[in-house]
Amino acid sequence: MGWVQASRRGRFGPTSNNSPLKQDGKVVTHVEDVDGARGQEDDITKRSSSSTTGTGTSTSTSTSKQFPFAPESLSDDALPFIPKEAVLERGKQSKKTLRDQGNNHDGEGKQEDNKDNEHWIVIDDIVFDCSDFISEHPGGQQVILSFVGEDCSWQFWRLHGKNIMEQYGRALRVGRTEGIKNRFVEPVRYVGLSKLGDDGW
Numbered sequence: 001m002g003w004v005q006a007s008r009r010g011r012f013g014p015t016s017n018n019s020p021l022k023q024d025g026k027v028v029t030h031v032e033d034v035d036g037a038r039g040q041e042d043d044i045t046k047r048s049s050s051s052t053t054g055t056g057t058s059t060s061t062s063t064s065k066q067f068p069f070a071p072e073s074l075s076d077d078a079l080p081f082i083p084k085e086a087v088l089e090r091g092k093q094s095k096k097t098l099r100d101q102g103n104n105h106d107g108e109g110k111q112e113d114n115k116d117n118e119h120w121i122v123i124d125d126i127v128f129d130c131s132d133f134i135s136e137h138p139g140g141q142q143v144i145l146s147f148v149g150e151d152c153s154w155q156f157w158r159l160h161g162k163n164i165m166e167q168y169g170r171a172l173r174v175g176r177t178e179g180i181k182n183r184f185v186e187p188v189r190y191v192g193l194s195k196l197g198d199d200g201w
């Protein structure tokens with residue numbers, strides 16, 4: 001049944017060796033500077049401590065999840081609402097555990113140790129639980145981990161098409177939210193003149 005099962009089987013086979021992209025022997029850090037996540041963390045801590053609703057205990061077992069994976073047939077609008085504060089708090093917890101384990105964006109950590117964490121990211125106000133998926137992600141774990149508890153919409157859409165969202169992302173949806181910000185301003189895209197009409201527009 002869809003991605004979840006595929007993920008358990010190791011959908012991406014040999015590419016799913018928990019290794020981020022490498023070039024010239026070095027881990028390719030993302031254009032969005034994954035290390036910048038540390039700065040955001042303080043911000044998140046401040047914001048979430050001011051008003052947090054809490055999300056209860058977080059575990060990765062599907063039976064006890066407060067926000068389990070939504071059926072793929074469910075429309076985005078029908079997803080359960082997860083308050084911004086809960087998303088930020090979850091991101092904070094996730095980052096704390098990663099840091100405690102010495103695994104905060106610094107390399108190829110052992111994600112299987114993070115059983116008490118759920119790694120949520122936000123794309124277009126939809127919350128995705130990437131806890132199990134990160135070890136299968138062809139782009140590596142770190143790019144996703146660097147955005148836990150944050151919006152990464154434009155980064156996602158620059159690297160993936162709608163088909164990827166439908167085929168793999170949809171099954172990872174756990175809810176919808178509002179007000180989660182992207183910590184990076186999207187760089188301007190330039191359109192080639194050849195794509196413009198005769199009148200230049």
Ligand code: HEM
Pocket residue numbers: 030121128130137138139140143144147152155156159160164165168169172
């Ligand atoms: C719902 C979350 C995500 C899903 C389901 C997902 C899925 C995928 C899939 C299926 C691929 C392989 C694409 C292909 O082979 O054509 C891929 C590649 C990749 N992803 Fe993601 N991804 C997610 C989030 C992210 C995020 C947040 C980032 C970074 C901001 C990211 C960065 C990358 C990169 C760098 C690649 C490699 C691209 C390449 O090899 O050309 N992904 N992702």
